[in-house]
Amino acid sequence: MKFVQALLVLLAYGAFCALIVWRHRQRARAAAQRAQALLHSAVPGSSAGGTLWWVVHASQTGQAEALAEQTAQALHSAGLAVRLLPLGRLRREDLQGIERLLCIVSTYGEGDAPDSAAVFVRDLMEARGQADAQRADAPPRLEALKFGVLALGDLSYAQYCGFGRALDDWLQARGASPLFERIEADRMAPSALLRWREQLGTLIGAHGVAGASGVADLPDWETPPLQAWTLRARRHLNPGSAGGPVHHLEFVPEQGALPVWEAGDLAQIEVPGAPGVPRDYSIASVPADGALHLLVRQTRRTQADGSSIPGLASGWLTAAGEHGLSVKGRAMLRLRAHSAFRQGANASRPLILIGNGTGLAGLRAHIRARLVQSAQPQPQPQPVGGAGPTLWLIFGERHAATDAYYREELQAWAAQGLLRVDWVFSREQAPAQLGQRRYVQHALRDAAPELRDWVTGARGQPGAAIYVCGSLQGMAGEVDAALRDILGETDLRQLADEGRYRRDVY
Ligand SMILES: Cc1cc2nc3c(=O)[nH]c(=O)nc-3n(C[C@H](O)[C@H](O)[C@H](O)COP(=O)(O)O)c2cc1C
Numbered sequence: 428m429k430f431v432q433a434l435l436v437l438l439a440y441g442a443f444c445a446l447i448v449w450r451h452r453q454r455a456r457a458a459a460q461r462a463q464a465l466l467h468s469a470v471p472g473s474s475a476g477g478t479l480w481w482v483v484h485a486s487q488t489g490q491a492e493a494l495a496e497q498t499a500q501a502l503h504s505a506g507l508a509v510r511l512l513p514l515g516r517l518r519r520e521d522l523q524g525i526e527r528l529l530c531i532v533s534t535y536g537e538g539d540a541p542d543s544a545a546v547f548v549r550d551l552m553e554a555r556g557q558a559d560a561q562r563a564d565a566p567p568r569l570e571a572l573k574f575g576v577l578a579l580g581d582l583s584y585a586q587y588c589g590f591g592r593a594l595d596d597w598l599q600a601r602g603a604s605p606l607f608e609r610i611e612a613d614r615m616a617p618s619a620l621l622r623w624r625e626q627l628g629t630l631i632g633a634h635g636v637a638g639a640s641g642v643a644d645l646p647d648w649e650t651p652p653l654q655a656w657t658l659r660a661r662r663h664l665n666p667g668s669a670g671g672p673v674h675h676l677e678f679v680p681e682q683g684a685l686p687v688w689e690a691g692d693l694a695q696i697e698v699p700g701a702p703g704v705p706r707d708y709s710i711a712s713v714p715a716d717g718a719l720h721l722l723v724r725q726t727r728r729t730q731a732d733g734s735s736i737p738g739l740a741s742g743w744l745t746a747a748g749e750h751g752l753s754v755k756g757r758a759m760l761r762l763r764a765h766s767a768f769r770q771g772a773n774a775s776r777p778l779i780l781i782g783n784g785t786g787l788a789g790l791r792a793h794i795r796a797r798l799v800q801s802a803q804p805q806p807q808p809q810p811v812g813g814a815g816p817t818l819w820l821i822f823g824e825r826h827a828a829t830d831a832y833y834r835e836e837l838q839a840w841a842a843q844g845l846l847r848v849d850w851v852f853s854r855e856q857a858p859a860q861l862g863q864r865r866y867v868q869h870a871l872r873d874a875a876p877e878l879r880d881w882v883t884g885a886r887g888q889p890g891a892a893i894y895v896c897g898s899l900q901g902m903a904g905e906v907d908a909a910l911r912d913i914l915g916e917t918d919l920r921q922l923a924d925e926g927r928y929r930r931d932v933y
Contacts, residue, residue, distance in 0.1 A: 786897025
């Protein structure tokens with residue numbers, strides 16, 4: 428009897444959990460569908476005069492993009508006509524006809540625009556030809572435009588909110604007038620996001636349709652809560668390395684099933700010593716791996732007396748004991764969709780994956796996603812041999828003996844013909860070549876003809892997409908220069924515009 432009762436309770440609990448998961452998925456799907464409906468398409472609004480509200484985002488890791496989706500949704504729910512798109516897709520002709528514009532933009536590099544806005548900066552913000560306003564490339568005049576800017580940034584950078592400020596200044600210099608003072612959010616500060624929301628409320632109050640729902644009714648506006656995850660395993664991948672210790676970590680949720688994410692997404696982790704300042708890490712696995720994998724290098728901070736101690740977040744993640752996270756210990760974590768680095772429309776293209784150091788994490792997730800896909804039964808027999816692998820990894824580190832992370836699995840996939848791996852070790856040169864270190868950009872230049880074949884589709888496969896993950900300093904800039912030389916400036920720009928050149932750099 429007791430057994431039956433227990434079974435019934437268990438079944439009821441199981442059904443309850445399933446319902447919660449189902450409702451959560453329904454809501455997430457509905458939110459994604461709403462955002463999709465707004466993307467690139469004007470939603471017919473019933474506002475007086477039918478003014479179209481343009482909501483644009485410039486985002487590297489998706490925070491500005493998510494806030495722009497929520498902003499667009501709020502306006503739409505209030506009965507306003509809305510168009511949502513990346514700032515990089517805003518054309519000169521569009522801009523000249525716009526009356527209302529809301530910009531949510533982050534800052535990267537040293538006060539620069541995110542990659543997706545590079546076209547806008549180059550073609551519009553840096554346009555010369557002031558002397559002759561009739562010229563096609565003259566900076567536009569925007570007297571009819573009223574706009575608002577939400578600038579995302581991080582106060583620890585010298586050029587705080589550099590791009591948001593530059594965009595604001597540029598719009599005003601072109602004759603546009605601000606609807607309200609620029610709002611700056613230091614590391615997504617809730618107080619700043621609240622001010623943005625209040626400004627939206629005011630705009631909606633003034634322009635929205637009576638009776639329509641507005642900001643207050645919006646679901647999913649808040650950042651999703653952190654969840655408790657358990658560190659299931661940790662492995663030191665580079666003992667004896669000249670570089671900082673690199674660890675492979677595996678997390679599973681403390682309760683419930685593994686949530687869904689895609690290759691390219693990020694995990695945000697809050698470290699006990701730094702509440703409210705979560706750190707982003709590229710996820711190195713896909714859900715089919717059964718756990719969330721991270722690749723973390725222990726960094727060191729120099730103290731006032733010249734001695735160095737482990738970095739707050741990386742130190743905690745990579746050490747057990749009192750000041751660290753032990754295996755079976757708990758970490759508070761949330762997943763962040765990073766649409767700019769997902770496969771998206773590149774799902775059936777070959778991938779060229781370029782990175783260094785722990786940048787291998789994001790690239791490994793893409794490789795694993797493809798292997799999971801290829802392991803599933805295919806409706807059509809896949810072409811065997813002939814055209815060769817559809818994944819090409821070009822990975823740079825220091826020493827072959829210590830720093831070839833995931834060597835066994837990568838080599839196994841290479842042996843199966845699924846993957847081409849080019850290892851580039853910078854400190855393996857013969858003594859005579861010392862001082863001429865070899866990095867991924869050199870490997871790219873050496874393989875230029877093959878790279879062109881991959882990208883143009885000359886191998887009998889669709890043209891490849893290029894993904895770069897790793898350090899901005901040194902690697903990403905040099906890789907970009909090498910790609911420009913190999914493929915030509917215009918073609919590389921075209922690839923970026925088509926979403927076939929994507930970067931996750933830090
Ligand atoms: C490599 C890197 C460089 C950054 N440079 C700056 C900067 O110069 N100024 C600034 O205010 N914020 C800077 N940030 C912080 C981002 O702007 C901030 O994290 C923002 O919330 C990211 O939004 P997104 O997810 O929409 O790209 C930088 C972040 C990274 C990872």
